Amino acid sequence: MPKEFSIAMPQSVGDVLRGHLIRDDYEEDLSFALWTPSYGSNRLTALIHSPILPTEGDRQRHGNASFNPQYFERVCSLALREAAGIAFLHSHPGSGWQDMSRDDLNAELKLSGATMGLTDLPLVGLTVGHDGTWSGRFWTHVHAKGYERKWCRNVRVVGGRLQAFFSDQLAPKPEFRNLFKRTVTVWGEENHANLARLRIGIVGLGSVGSMVAESLARMGFENFVLLDFDEVQPHNLDRLLGAMEKDIGKLKIDVAERQIRRSATARHPVIAKIPFSIAEEPGYRAGLDCDVLFSCVDRPRPRYILNHFAYSHLIPVIDGGVAVRFKGGEFSGVDWQLQTVGPDHPCLSCLGAFDMGDVATEVEGKLDDPSYLQGLANDHRFKRNENVFPFSSNLASLEVLQLISLSTGIAGISDFGVQRFRYLPGILDADTERTCLRDCEFTSMIAQGDRHFALFGRDIGAELARARQTSNKSKSKRSA
Ligand SMILES: [Zn+2]
Ligand SMILES: [Zn+2]
Numbered sequence: 001m002p003k004e005f006s007i008a009m010p011q012s013v014g015d016v017l018r019g020h021l022i023r024d025d026y027e028e029d030l031s032f033a034l035w036t037p038s039y040g041s042n043r044l045t046a047l048i049h050s051p052i053l054p055t056e057g058d059r060q061r062h063g064n065a066s067f068n069p070q071y072f073e074r075v076c077s078l079a080l081r082e083a084a085g086i087a088f089l090h091s092h093p094g095s096g097w098q099d100m101s102r103d104d105l106n107a108e109l110k111l112s113g114a115t116m117g118l119t120d121l122p123l124v125g126l127t128v129g130h131d132g133t134w135s136g137r138f139w140t141h142v143h144a145k146g147y148e149r150k151w152c153r154n155v156r157v158v159g160g161r162l163q164a165f166f167s168d169q170l171a172p173k174p175e176f177r178n179l180f181k182r183t184v185t186v187w188g189e190e191n192h193a194n195l196a197r198l199r200i201g202i203v204g205l206g207s208v209g210s211m212v213a214e215s216l217a218r219m220g221f222e223n224f225v226l227l228d229f230d231e232v233q234p235h236n237l238d239r240l241l242g243a244m245e246k247d248i249g250k251l252k253i254d255v256a257e258r259q260i261r262r263s264a265t266a267r268h269p270v271i272a273k274i275p276f277s278i279a280e281e282p283g284y285r286a287g288l289d290c291d292v293l294f295s296c297v298d299r300p301r302p303r304y305i306l307n308h309f310a311y312s313h314l315i316p317v318i319d320g321g322v323a324v325r326f327k328g329g330e331f332s333g334v335d336w337q338l339q340t341v342g343p344d345h346p347c348l349s350c351l352g353a354f355d356m357g358d359v360a361t362e363v364e365g366k367l368d369d370p371s372y373l374q375g376l377a378n379d380h381r382f383k384r385n386e387n388v389f390p391f392s393s394n395l396a397s398l399e400v401l402q403l404i405s406l407s408t409g410i411a412g413i414s415d416f417g418v419q420r421f422r423y424l425p426g427i428l429d430a431d432t433e434r435t436c437l438r439d440c441e442f443t444s445m446i447a448q449g450d451r452h453f454a455l456f457g458r459d460i461g462a463e464l465a466r467a468r469q470t471s472n473k474s475k476s477k478r479s480a
Pocket of ligand 2: 350
């Protein structure tokens, strides 16, 4: 049984449903929709993908609406054909997260048995208020007692903007503290409550990841999932925020956690540390527990997986990278590029941020094979990893600004597009016109979860890192 429940839908689907359910005369209406499950380590998310709006004769409206059996039968046969779950949605004239009336409870309770029997997935119930706020719940099977309502921690609408509607009961609004007063006065308490409660996954706690973490902790974010299997090495110390010489050999996630706790302005930050790669099942599932992911990795395979998450699992990913250039052995320039990916944004594959051939090379373990790397030219992309603290800190700052605009839309902008800083001539370019290529496989799988494939498996780089850490530990024990 999952510890937590959530619902996510693409903005395009949300627009269709709201357009039908929210009526100018404030009368209630209803609809069904189909969903696919997304299984994280602790969270089950219903990915709503297909609205099945009622047609004439499917329902009666009389203040509050009720549906006819033929409508539910039609929904059942579509759900069976698509091997999908069933969601029942209705509207209320009120605003904010909605509670349920006795009629609501009876209607959903009645549907929950038939739905589970047919689809083997729990019924999902949603209510939308007149202000567009979604609230949601799952009806899970409890032995003998029948079905029980489990409220969602949040309902997320993902597109050009990320709207997350939280249950104030399961995710209480952050208590105002003078510690983050200057931050809150910039965007207001409501935006702050929506930002601070997002569960943020940071994939890679190197230079960029450590600075993203610092920024979020200072602003009052409460919920972190830190993913990295690597330990601090001497060559990290010129860029790794919070790391000291005595940290060499410690896991980067342990150093990051210490730094977040030092800087946090939230009263009780919750930090999950995952010493695995996003390509290994524990890392993959922990990633699927998040509301937003920062891709702070410099490898093709995690980018490929995160790109899949952004579309198939509706978790927006903020990705960036630094590319330093040399000419005849001399520094000749540097660019850093960043982008938010997910529905209504161009994907990392279409933007050329990773290459499928490189993903295959990484899966084979060649990027961790010294003899393979030795055979490559010195300026090969697999061998380039030059970086300097201000490159990374500027990139990290721009990435956090993309999150703020995505979630709040403050000053009327929610999407900065693909941004690229060019050291020569010192200019930040923004491209808001890019879209995916017409035959993009990622955008064709929006809200499909892992129906077609799951992308976890072995990660040779992570296995080698853990073996190295174990042998370092036993060496230091022997010398002690
Ligand atoms: Zn109701
Ligand atoms: Zn694409």
